[in-house]
Amino acid sequence: MENKFFRLKRIKAQLRLLAPIPFLILSLVLMVLSTSDQEIIREVRRHSSRFFAPIVFVLSRPMVWGEGIVADLKNLVMLRSENKRLLEENKQLLSWKLLALKLADDQKEMAKLVNYIPLPNSKSLTARVLSESNSPFQKSVIIGAGRNQGVSKGDAAFGEKGLFGRVVETDDNISRVIQITSYLSRLPVMVGDERILCIATGDNSSFLKLTSIPEGAVIQKGDVVRTSGHAGVYPSGLGIGVVDHVGEEISLIPFENEGTPEFLRIVNYGLIGILQNEENEK
Amino acid sequence: MTSSVSTHRIFYLLSPFSLCVFLVLLTGIPIRSASFCLFCIPFVYTVIYYFAIFRPIVLNVGLVFLIGLFSDILTGSPIGFNSFLMTLLFFMTNLNRRILGNASFLGQWVGFGLNVSVIFFVSFILIALISRHGIVVSKTFFDYFFVILSYPIMAYVCGFLNKRIGEFV
Numbered sequence: 001m002e003n004k005f006f007r008l009k010r011i012k013a014q015l016r017l018l019a020p021i022p023f024l025i026l027s028l029v030l031m032v033l034s035t036s037d038q039e040i041i042r043e044v045r046r047h048s049s050r051f052f053a054p055i056v057f058v059l060s061r062p063m064v065w066g067e068g069i070v071a072d073l074k075n076l077v078m079l080r081s082e083n084k085r086l087l088e089e090n091k092q093l094l095s096w097k098l099l100a101l102k103l104a105d106d107q108k109e110m111a112k113l114v115n116y117i118p119l120p121n122s123k124s125l126t127a128r129v130l131s132e133s134n135s136p137f138q139k140s141v142i143i144g145a146g147r148n149q150g151v152s153k154g155d156a157a158f159g160e161k162g163l164f165g166r167v168v169e170t171d172d173n174i175s176r177v178i179q180i181t182s183y184l185s186r187l188p189v190m191v192g193d194e195r196i197l198c199i200a201t202g203d204n205s206s207f208l209k210l211t212s213i214p215e216g217a218v219i220q221k222g223d224v225v226r227t228s229g230h231a232g233v234y235p236s237g238l239g240i241g242v243v244d245h246v247g248e249e250i251s252l253i254p255f256e257n258e259g260t261p262e263f264l265r266i267v268n269y270g271l272i273g274i275l276q277n278e279e280n281e282k
Numbered sequence: 283m284t285s286s287v288s289t290h291r292i293f294y295l296l297s298p299f300s301l302c303v304f305l306v307l308l309t310g311i312p313i314r315s316a317s318f319c320l321f322c323i324p325f326v327y328t329v330i331y332y333f334a335i336f337r338p339i340v341l342n343v344g345l346v347f348l349i350g351l352f353s354d355i356l357t358g359s360p361i362g363f364n365s366f367l368m369t370l371l372f373f374m375t376n377l378n379r380r381i382l383g384n385a386s387f388l389g390q391w392v393g394f395g396l397n398v399s400v401i402f403f404v405s406f407i408l409i410a411l412i413s414r415h416g417i418v419v420s421k422t423f424f425d426y427f428f429v430i431l432s433y434p435i436m437a438y439v440c441g442f443l444n445k446r447i448g449e450f451v
Contacts, residue, residue, distance in 0.1 A: 020346075020370075020376070021373070023344070023346075023347045023365070024366060024369050026347070027350070030361045031363055031408075032362075033361070033362075034362055044361070045361070052310070053310075056307055059307055059308065059311060060312060063311055130312075131312060133356060134357065136413075262312075
């Protein structure tokens, strides 16, 4: 009798040890389903983001206040030197302003001469960043604006300094924005005054790499990288960043490279380009 | 009086799970400093490891699986990715529970380092298989070392909770 009891106890202990195996198998099955882009998985993700994004947003508030206080203190310490720098910069900008006004006049005259038809006006709105996902698979953020506010898939998202990413998923009141530095991001760009066409590729770091560079093209450190307008998702000329390193690989540092901004400006240029093909395939 | 004890009991019994959920939620906080993301580090591994040794019934495999799913949803990883890694960590730790439970603090720390090494290695392979790209090695190593270095602090927090749970179980 006692023997049977101990045997049962041992079996129970062994079963308890092996209990994770079904869960491991289930995880693998879910992983396969998830990577094959099933609609049900997308729905689950969308619904749960709708629920959890506000919670993360509330949790992040003390952090944002803390960061604000540190930034204020830093500004106070650097007030004098920053003021001096700004005065210098203002002088330079005034001369740039004169030049810009002259160029704007010239451009207007030229446009009249060649009967140029401008791009349709873009629509924009500002949305708050609710949460961030920094997984090894993608770098994205959830913003507090969705279809009801007029956000649509493919819209460009700008931080304070430049292009931050693009809207990849929209729900009623939230949307997911994938960052330009994310793994899945590929941007057709042009580099420098020569307008060398290539692709800016994200690798989840803070930098972008330039790939598909034409043979013989000369790219130098400091060259400005802008969207080329190919693929029809972004209009041409949006600032991406500056070439930072030229070696075996050419990397560029995005203008928007100081972490996640608190707000993003979402701009709809009325372009959908290759994203239309993606939609049709689905 | 009885209701207060029962509330306390529920609170402490749920505390390992709640701590894990909280730590996962922290990974979703938008950080304005690009160079350093303290909350992106998977501290949740320490909690799973600790309770897999000392209270595998309070933080059982089902709950660990749920925490993983929650993490997948929040971080935008393929669903099943983090739940697989966390369940695997629980499984490995639970298999060596007797040895780790009787080991000194240093032994447990080393055991944690070994288990987490396996988890990071498996995650490398899974990422390569799923997305067909590598990962930023520097960031992964930073996460890896930081999660191991932070073990004493996290183990202290878990130890405190474990002690309180012991009063009710």
